[in-house]
Amino acid sequence: MNRPSGGSWLHRSARGAVSGSAGHGRAVGELAAAARAGDAAGVAQLLRPGVVLTVDGGGVVAAPDAAVEGVTPVASFLVDLLTQPRAAVRVESVNGVPGIVVCRDGRVVGVLSVRVRGRRILEAWLVANPDKLTRWTC
Template sequence: MITSSEPGGGRLDPGLGAIMSERRQLINLAYRMLGSLAEAEDVVQETYARWYAMSQEQQEAIESPGGWLMKVASRVCLDLLGSARARRESYVGEWIPEPLPERAEWLSGASEGITSDPAERVTLDESVNMAFLVVLESMTPAERVAFILHDVFRYPFAEVADIVGRTPAACRQLASSARRRIRAAQAPATPTAQQARVVRGFKQAWEAKDISALIGLLDPDATATGDGGGVVTATLEPIEGAERIARFFADRVDAARLAIRESTVNGQPGLVAELDGRTVSVYAFDVVGDRIKRIWAVLNPDKLRPWTAGSGQGAGAGVGR
C-alpha cells in the first residue's frame, strides 16, 4: 500500500559525515509523524543534540548509530504528538499539515532555515499526500507512531514496542486500528493524469469565475478547509457543499493581481496562488473520479517557507474571508 524505507542498521563511523548522512531518513520519519516540516527539523536537531551530548566511548558502544538515531527521533516525535494536540486545540481555525512542493520547486531559503540539499528533502510518496496526512491527524499519538514505523518504515513490532513503550501485541493492535482508519477514509485511487485534468479544470473555472463549471467539478458534498493560523485571514470552519464552495472561490479571485498556477503538492496535482510573485496560498485536492471531494488551502505563511524565499505576510487567496 505504501512505499517503504528500510531502517538503517549498518555500523556507522560516529564522525559527523556518517551521522549526518542519516538526516534525510530522520526528516522523512519526523515529517510523517508530525505533519510539519518545521517541527520535523526541530526533532532532527534535538536527536543530533542528544547524540553529540554523549561521550565518544558511549557513541562507539552503540552497535547501530542509524538505528539509535531513528529510535530517539521516534520517541521525540511521540512526546511532541502528545503536546501537539493541546497546541492545536488553541490553534486559530483549522490546522492543516504543512504542504510540500515537488523537488524542482523546492526553493532554497537559507535565511529561513530551509535547505535545497536533495539529501534533506522529504520523499514524496503515498504516505505524504494530504488526504493521508489528514487521516494520520485523527489518530492517537501511539497509533500514529506504531503505524508509521511498521507500515511505512517497515520496523518489526518488537522494535516498535521498544520505542512506544508497549508490548509487541499492543503495537500490532495500534497499527491495525490505524489501518482501519486509513481504509475507512480512502477512496478508490484516481490516476494522477486524471487528477491533474480535474485540478486544471478547477483552476480555469476559478479564474473565469464560472460558478456552474466549478459546481460541475465538485462533489455535491465536497468540503473546503482553510488554514491561516491566525496570521492571515481565513475561514475558521470548513465550507461544505459544491455550490457554497464554488461561490466562495468565484468571489475571491482578483485576476488582475493574483496568479494561479498548477503545481505538485505533497506528490499530487495541486495549485499555488501568487501575489506580486510571492506565494500566498497552496491548495491540495482529494480527487475521486472526476470530482473534487476535498480542498485544503494553506495560507499560513509559516507553513509556506519551502514555497517562497520571501517571508512577507499578506492576505491569502482562497478559503479566506
C-alpha cells in the same frame, strides 16, 4: 524535497514532477482554468456534492472558523480566492500530486490540495498561513 518548518504536511515536490491519476490532474487543471476565468458554474461542476474545504490561516490571515461545506459555498470561496486582483494561479506539484499555487504581488498566498473521486473534487485543503508558505516561491 522542501518542507516548510513546523512539521507541516505541505510540501513541494521537485519542479515539474507531478504525479497522480489522470483524473486528478485533469480536475485540478480544469479547476485552475475555470477559476482564472471567474467561472463559478464551471468550478461548481468540478465539485462533488458534499464537498468540504478546510482553510488553514493559522490565525495570521483571515480564514473561515469551520470547514466550508457544499458545492455552492466552496465554489464561491474558490472563485473569490483565485480571482483576486493581481493573483496568479498555476498548477504545481503539491505533496506529489497536482495542486494549485496562488501568488499575489510576487509572493505565495495560498496552496490548494485536493482529493478527487471520479474526476470531481471531494475534499480540498487550502494553506494560507504565511508561516507554512515560506519555502514556496512564485
